[in-house]
Amino acid sequence: MTTLDYxxxxxxxxxxxxxxxxxxxxxxLTVDHKRIGILYLISITAFFIVGGAFATLVRLELATPAGxxxxxxxxxxxxxxxxIIMVFFFLIPSIPATLGNFLVPLMVGARDLAFPRINLLSWxxxxxxxxxxxxxxxxxxxxxxxxxxTPYSTxxxxxxxxxxxxxxxxxxxxxxLTGLNFVVTIHKMRCPGLTWMRMPLFLWSMYSASLIMLLGxxxxxxxxxxxxxxxxxxxxxxxxxxxxDPILWQHLFWFYSHPAVYIMILPAFAVIxxxxxxxxxxxxxxxxxxxxxxxxxxxxxxxxxxxxxxxxGQSVYGGMIFSFLSFFVAVPSAIKVLNWTATLYRxxxxxxxxxxYVFFFLGLFVIGGLTGLFLASLxxxxxxxxxxxxxxxxxxxxxxxxLMAYLGxxxxxxxxxxxxxxxxxxxxxxxxxxxVGFNLTFFPQxxxxxxxxxxxxxxxxxxxxxxxxxxxxxxxxxxAGYALPLFYLVWSLxxxxxxxxxxxxxxxLEWLTPSPPPTENFEQTPVVTKExxxxxxxxLQVVGA
Amino acid sequence: MQPRFRLLPEQASTYAQQVDALAVFLTAVSAxxxxxxxxxxxxxxLRYRRRLPDERPAPVKEPHWFxxxxxxxxxxxxxxxxFWGARTYFMAFKDAPDxxxxxxxxxxxxxxxxxxxGTREINELxxxxxxxxxxTLASQDxxxxxxxxxFRLKQDAVPGRYTKISFEATKVGEYHLFCTEYCGTLHSxxxxxxxxxxxxxxxxWLAGTxxxxxxxxxxxxxxxQYGCSTCHGAQAPSLAGLFGTEREVVMPNGQRRKVRAxxxxxxxxxxxxxxxxxxxxxxxxxxxxxxxxxxxxxxLVAFIKxxxxxxxDPAAGAAGGTRAGQTGDPVPDKTPSLPGPAQxxxxx
Numbered sequence: 073m074t075t076l077d078y079x080x081x082x083x084x085x086x087x088x089x090x091x092x093x094x095x096x097x098x099x100x101l102t103v104d105h106k107r108i109g110i111l112y113l114i115s116i117t118a119f120f121i122v123g124g125a126f127a128t129l130v131r132l133e134l135a136t137p138a139g140x141x142x143x144x145x146x147x148x149x150x151x152x153x154x155x156i157i158m159v160f161f162f163l164i165p166s167i168p169a170t171l172g173n174f175l176v177p178l179m180v181g182a183r184d185l186a187f188p189r190i191n192l193l194s195w196x197x198x199x200x201x202x203x204x205x206x207x208x209x210x211x212x213x214x215x216x217x218x219x220x221x222t223p224y225s226t227x228x229x230x231x232x233x234x235x236x237x238x239x240x241x242x243x244x245x246x247x248x249l250t251g252l253n254f255v256v257t258i259h260k261m262r263c264p265g266l267t268w269m270r271m272p273l274f275l276w277s278m279y280s281a282s283l284i285m286l287l288g289x290x291x292x293x294x295x296x297x298x299x300x301x302x303x304x305x306x307x308x309x310x311x312x313x314x315x316x317d318p319i320l321w322q323h324l325f326w327f328y329s330h331p332a333v334y335i336m337i338l339p340a341f342a343v344i345x346x347x348x349x350x351x352x353x354x355x356x357x358x359x360x361x362x363x364x365x366x367x368x369x370x371x372x373x374x375x376x377x378x379x380x381x382x383x384x385g386q387s388v389y390g391g392m393i394f395s396f397l398s399f400f401v402a403v404p405s406a407i408k409v410l411n412w413t414a415t416l417y418r419x420x421x422x423x424x425x426x427x428x429y430v431f432f433f434l435g436l437f438v439i440g441g442l443t444g445l446f447l448a449s450l451x452x453x454x455x456x457x458x459x460x461x462x463x464x465x466x467x468x469x470x471x472x473x474x475l476m477a478y479l480g481x482x483x484x485x486x487x488x489x490x491x492x493x494x495x496x497x498x499x500x501x502x503x504x505x506x507x508v509g510f511n512l513t514f515f516p517q518x519x520x521x522x523x524x525x526x527x528x529x530x531x532x533x534x535x536x537x538x539x540x541x542x543x544x545x546x547x548x549x550x551x552a553g554y555a556l557p558l559f560y561l562v563w564s565l566x567x568x569x570x571x572x573x574x575x576x577x578x579x580x581l582e583w584l585t586p587s588p589p590p591t592e593n594f595e596q597t598p599v600v601t602k603e604x605x606x607x608x609x610x611x612l613q614v615v616g617a
Numbered sequence: 618m619q620p621r622f623r624l625l626p627e628q629a630s631t632y633a634q635q636v637d638a639l640a641v642f643l644t645a646v647s648a649x650x651x652x653x654x655x656x657x658x659x660x661x662x663l664r665y666r667r668r669l670p671d672e673r674p675a676p677v678k679e680p681h682w683f684x685x686x687x688x689x690x691x692x693x694x695x696x697x698x699x700f701w702g703a704r705t706y707f708m709a710f711k712d713a714p715d716x717x718x719x720x721x722x723x724x725x726x727x728x729x730x731x732x733x734x735g736t737r738e739i740n741e742l743x744x745x746x747x748x749x750x751x752x753t754l755a756s757q758d759x760x761x762x763x764x765x766x767x768f769r770l771k772q773d774a775v776p777g778r779y780t781k782i783s784f785e786a787t788k789v790g791e792y793h794l795f796c797t798e799y800c801g802t803l804h805s806x807x808x809x810x811x812x813x814x815x816x817x818x819x820x821x822w823l824a825g826t827x828x829x830x831x832x833x834x835x836x837x838x839x840x841x842q843y844g845c846s847t848c849h850g851a852q853a854p855s856l857a858g859l860f861g862t863e864r865e866v867v868m869p870n871g872q873r874r875k876v877r878a879x880x881x882x883x884x885x886x887x888x889x890x891x892x893x894x895x896x897x898x899x900x901x902x903x904x905x906x907x908x909x910x911x912x913x914x915x916x917l918v919a920f921i922k923x924x925x926x927x928x929x930d931p932a933a934g935a936a937g938g939t940r941a942g943q944t945g946d947p948v949p950d951k952t953p954s955l956p957g958p959a960q961x962x963x964x965x
Contacts, residue, residue, distance in 0.1 A: 144802050217799050223776060224759040228725070228801060312777025313906065315889055318760060319775060352665070355676050361684050383762065384773045385780035388710050392703050399695040406691050407684065413654060416661035420672035423662075431658065438654050442647040449698050451639050451705025455769035458762060458797040522640075523626045524766025526797040529805035533793065535623065608676050 088491070088588040103188035104591055109174035110489070111195050112165060113482075117558070119161040119202060122209075124554065126154035131513075131547040134540045139531035147530040148215040149231065155218030157209075160240045161202045163474055164332065167339035168250055168285075169198070171481045172278050174489060176254055178582035178589065179272050181263025181598040186256040187249075194249035201243030208235040217528060219329075222310035222321040226302040234303055237296045244289045244296075247335070251285030254278055263581070265600035272580050272604045273362050277342030280366035284331045284338075284373065292328035295321065319384055326377035334373045336470060338366055340477035341408055344430055347480055348412050350578040351427035352419030353607040358411045365404035372401040382453045391450055398448035405441055409434065424576075425499040429480025432507045436472025440465060443518065461521020467514045479506070479557065486561065487575045491587045492568030498560050505553035512546025570617035577614035579605055629788040629813060630768035635705045637769070643698060709770060713783040716751035719744075720832060720915045723754065723761035723774035725800060726807040729912070735829035740809030742794060744786055745819035751783040753880060755911045762798035765811050773798055779880045786813040836920025839913055843905065853902060854895045857927040866893035869900075883918045 089106045092098070099107060129150045133141045142150070173191065177184050185191050208214055214236040216225040225233050258279050262271070299321070301307040308314040310321050349356050356362055378386060378394030412434060421427070443465040447453050456462060486494050516539040525536045532540070574583040581598050582589075606612070628637060665674075719742070722729045730738045744750050754763055754774040763782070764771040767790075772782035796807035814822060829835070840846060849856050859878050867873055869891060876882050876893060885892055887909070890902035909917070 139805065144805065148799075148802060148804070215802070221760060221799065224799070224801060228759055312775075315892075316777075318777065353667075353672065353674055357677070358679055358684050382706070383771050384760075385775055385778065388707055391706060395703060395706075396699055399699045402695060403688055403691055407688055409654060410684070410687055413657050413661070416658065416665060418674055418677050419661070419665050420667040420674050421662050421665050422667040431662070434658055435655065438651050442650060445647070445695065445698055446640075446643050449639065449643060449702030451636055451702045451709070452643060453702075454706060454709060454771050455636050455640075455766070457771055458764075519624050523623065524764070524793060524795065526764065526795045526805075528799040531805050533808075608673055610673055612673075614670075 086586060087590060088586065089591045090490070090588050092591055101192070103184070103192050105173050105177050105185050105188065105191060106489070106589065106591075108191050108195050109170050109172075112169040112173060112198070115195075115199060115202065116162050116165055116170065119157055120554075122206070123154055123157035123162055124551065126150050126157065128547065128551060130154060131544040133530065134532070135544040137532050137534045137537050137540075144530040145215065148217075148528070149209075149213035151528060152214050152217050153209050156205060156214070156236060156240070158470075159218050159332075160243055161198075161205060163336045163470055164247055165198060165243075165250075166336070166474065166478050167343060167481060168254070168278060168281060168335075169195075169246075171343065171478075171485060172250070172254065172339060175274065175485065175582055176257055176278060177261070178585065178593055179275055179580060180257060180261050181266060181581045181594060181600065182257065182261040183592050183594070185253045186261055187253050190249050191253055194246040194253070196246075197249070198243050198246035201239045201241070201246065204239035204242060205236055208232040208239060211235075219325060220299060220321070221325075222299070222302070222318045223312065225321075226299060226310050234300045237300055241293055241296045244293050247285045248289045251282035251289070254282040255286065258282075263598050263600060266581075269359070269363075270600055270603050271363075273345035273356060273359070273366075274342040276363040277338045277345065277366045280370040281335050281338035281342075283367075283370050284335050288328045288331040288335070288374070291324060292332075295324035295328070298324070319381070319386075322381055322384065323377065326380045327374070330377045330380065331370075331373040333466070333469065334369055336474045338369065340433070340474045341366065343477040343481035343484075344412060344433055346578075346580065347426045347430045347484055348415050349605045349607065350484070350576050351424060351430065352416050352421045353577075354415050354417075354419040355603070355605040355607060356411060357414035357417070358407075359604070361407050362411050365407045368404040369401060372397065372404075376401055379448055379453070382450055383457050395448055395450045399445065402441065402445060402448070409438060409441075425494070425496060425503055426480045426484035428500060428503045429476050429483065432503065433473060433476040433480065436468050436476060436510070440468030440472055443468065455524075456521045458527055459521035460517040460525045460527055463527050464514045464517035464521060467517075472510060472514070476506075479503070482557075482561075484576070485582075486564070487571030488582060488585075488587050488589070490565055490568070491571055492564045493571050493575060494557075494564045494568060495560050498556065502553055502556035502560070505549060505556065507553075509546050509548070509550030509553050513543050513550050514546070516540075516542045516546075572615050572617035574613075574615040577612055579607060579612065583615075626769075627767045627788070627790070627792065628769075629786055629790060629792060630765075630770065631785045631787055632705075632709050633767065633769040634787070635708065639701050639705050642701060646694060646698065709782065709784070711783070712781065713749050713751045716749035716783050717745070718919075719750060719752050720912070720919075721752050721754050721763060721774065722757055722911050722915070723763065723796070723800075723807075724757035725759065726796070726803040728761075728763070728794065728796075728807070728809055731829075731832055731912070731915075732823065733831060734823055735831045735834075736823055736826045737829055740794070741812065742809070743812045743814060743819060743822055745816040746786050746789055746813055748816060749783055749785050751781060753915065754780045754782070755915060757911045759800045760798045761796045761800050761807065764795045764797040765792055766795070767792035767811070771797060779884060781880075789813050789815060832916040832919040833923040834920075835913075836916035836918070836923075839909070839917050840920055843908075848902070852898070854898060856921050857924050860922045860925040865896060867896050868893055880918050880922075883921055884914055887914055887917060 089104055102108060133147055139147065212232055214231045214233055216229050216233055258275055298309055302310055309316045310318050312318055345356060345362065376394060376398045378390055379398045382391050447462060447465060483494060483499060520536055520539045523536065525532055571587045573586050584598060585593055628634060718733055720731045728740050730742050754772055756774040756776040758776060761774040762771055763774060768784050770782055770784050772780050774780060790813055792811045794809040794811050796804060800807060862878050863875055864878060865873055866876055888904060888906045890904050891900040894900045
């Protein structure tokens with residue numbers, strides 16, 4: 073009877089959110105924000121693999137000028153599915169739904185989000201939307217591009233436009249509900265002492281992104297309903313032969329989809345704020361500027377959609393206003409880059425894997441952002457609009473920016489999520505591989521665009537081949553780089569070193585909990601007495617296992 | 618064009634020169650900014666690298682002026698990019714009334730071109746060197762985009778409206794023509810060539826082709842064929858001297874607005890005849906939507922344009938000084954192998 077007393081307490085498995093139950097039902101019906109974050113992590117990784125497979129096919133086809141690997145019809149479906157899956161089912165949910173779900177309640181010192189059941193509902197909606205998208209892909213695909221431009225999508229395409237649109241529509245509600253949950257949680261559930269100006273900037277950025285999700289997503293939902301009604305019942309809104317206006321679609325679509333790029337990049341900013349402060353052990357430079365620039369981006373981003381339409385024949389004065397506002401929205405992003413750089417000044421900079429991703433993010437985001445200014449510049453946009461220049465630009469922002477921050481964030485919080493450390497050296501190797509592969513894939517595309525190669529081309533003139541081969545070769549390296557974390561992160565679940573509550577010596581409430589945290593997060597409601605990023609504190613220690 | 622490796626495209630229009638100058642400016646500014654960020658990040662990262670595991674650097678002072686000055690400075694830099702870009706754009710989209718007016722109709726998956734003398738070509742465009750050329754673009758089906766990289770110019774062809782773009786070629790040669798708005802299965806085959814020729818060579822080329830009748834004459838025939846002259850000038854407004862004038866119209870909701878009688882307005886009046894009615898007249902004109910192809914509408918517009926100096930409306934018999942009066946003849950198409958919309962009148 074007394075033998076139990078001899079077992080040391082440390083060996084006794086502590087109850088946490090992961091080991092509390094292993095039954096499938098306990099996962100599928102969980103209302104724990106951490107478990108839902110993990111569900112999202114698994115699902116979006118699956119979508120990323122599918123979207124990546126389509127990208128691989130695109131780069132294979134473009135290795136030669138002739139359209140020889142697949143038919144034009146198949147190619148059009150492949151690039152469309154790549155875009156749709158990556159944007160709607162990977163990039164938009166990526167950081168908010170995984171890291172955001174996991175971290176927002178921990179960072180505000182709460183037990184869960186404001187509406188735990190709605191949070192679970194939003195995962196189910198996401199999965200229903202994603203499944204519809206995959207079903208549409210398997211049952212013939214869709215060939216409209218991810219932009220669904222009318223009247224091609226309404227009156228000419230014979231593919232699964234409505235089914236795919238329905239998938240994006242349903243997934244959109246998941247995004248709205250997640251945004252709602254974050255906004256309410258950040259407003260109402262901050263623990264005592266956590267004032268707005270003491271919040272980690274992760275929360276400010278996530279809050280701004282949530283506002284866009286809440287206000288922008290309904291517009292694209294309405295647009296998709298109109299699109300479906302036009303296809304199914306012949307509504308005529310976008311049909312020029314009946315007095316409709318095909319350009320109206322572009323207004324509605326980009327009214328959401330331009331802010332949507334900020335739904336993707338603001339959470340990336342959120343991650344960078346936490347990482348760069350931790351690995352340079354510094355308070356962020358210009359806290360208020362960084363915080364309010366997120367809000368400024370959220371607001372201004374709603375007024376720049378017309379820069380996607382400079383060559384549609386819109387009025388030159390309209391074009392001028394949209395161009396001006398597009399330059400204007402770049403200022404807050406530039407302020408962030410300045411502040412991140414200044415944060416390093418007189419810091420104590422270490423080069424752990426998450427910090428490598430921060431460096432890569434900074435480099436790639438600066439290039440992605442500045443080439444955005446090329447496109448905002450009216451005269452130059454007329455030349456490179458709808459060419460590979462724009463493909464390169466948005467991959468620099470969306471992949472170079474969002475994906476680098478996402479990977480950095482996953483590595484940074486992996487110890488917290490799983491209680492295990494990832495293997496450092498192979499992780500660094502993977503990060504460098506991804507960086508090199510990425511640049512080799514997408515940098516040549518700036519030149520392709522400047523040379524005039526249009527996007528969405530199944531075959532192309534021979535003079536563009538050299539640059540295309542470089543791009544395809546880079547994509548091979550990139551694919552290998554992405555495969556590595558999949559293996560070593562899964563490996564670390566079993567064989568990784570135990571992490572301990574705070575392996576990085578980071579500030580923030582999430583690091584006060586054990587790793588992995590218990591279901592209820594905190595035994596007692598924490599009380600915040602300090603500003604965020606109090607890295608100068610002597611008592612702040614690395615707490616390993 | 619020989620397949621060869623190059624990093625910058627050929628430069629063959631006045632607009633291309635302006636865009637390239639702008640591109641050099643944008644690239645220089647961006648390179649400087651990128652370099653500054655890169656150097657600072659690398660310098661700080663190395664200079665302040667962690668030397669002891671328990672280092673706790675003290676916070677730095679944040680001067681008030683710092684962010685203000687930085688934001689203000691960037692705003693000025695960005696505005697210079699904005700103004701330069703906008704100025705260039707204005708030049709390309711300025712209306713060029715005295716330019717050589719060429720009609721381009723995009724359809725899945727070809728470009729159909731008609732010159733002022735009636736000469737037609739498909740997926741090719743011949744233009745004279747050093748002369749302003751204005752393209753009026755229309756689309757028969759989906760949105761296309763007419764793009765000549767060597768001219769750095771691009772303009773969407775949007776179904777249901779006209780768009781315009783003008784340029785002046787500066788270098789004799791043969792250049793790519795691409796469709797850059799995704800338009801369906803053979804989008805990447807909707808490509809062609811632009812030939813820039815010495816003006817004399819262009820005239821020779823025009824003379825050497827079997828020219829159709831000029832679009833304005835085809836338009837005059839259509840004008841008779843569809844019985845437009847029965848009403849216009851009598852219980853409908855006169856079309857003489859109409860083009861380019863400002864006039865007041867009544868919309869279906871009873872509101873009045875001022876419009877300029879340009880190509881787009883004429884097109885709308887033919888296809889959507891009750892959308893804007895001249896005060897004092899009844900909205901009784903039938904719509905010709907579905908009866909006229911985009912090319913035929915362009916020809917009618919060209920005809921009405923040709924009446925800009927006329928004093929009275931053309932009568933049924935002797936419309937606009939046409940060569941012959943075979944009323945009701947289908948408009949001949951120089952490219953019989955390809956079923957152009959002109960041949961399927963009353964159908965599409």
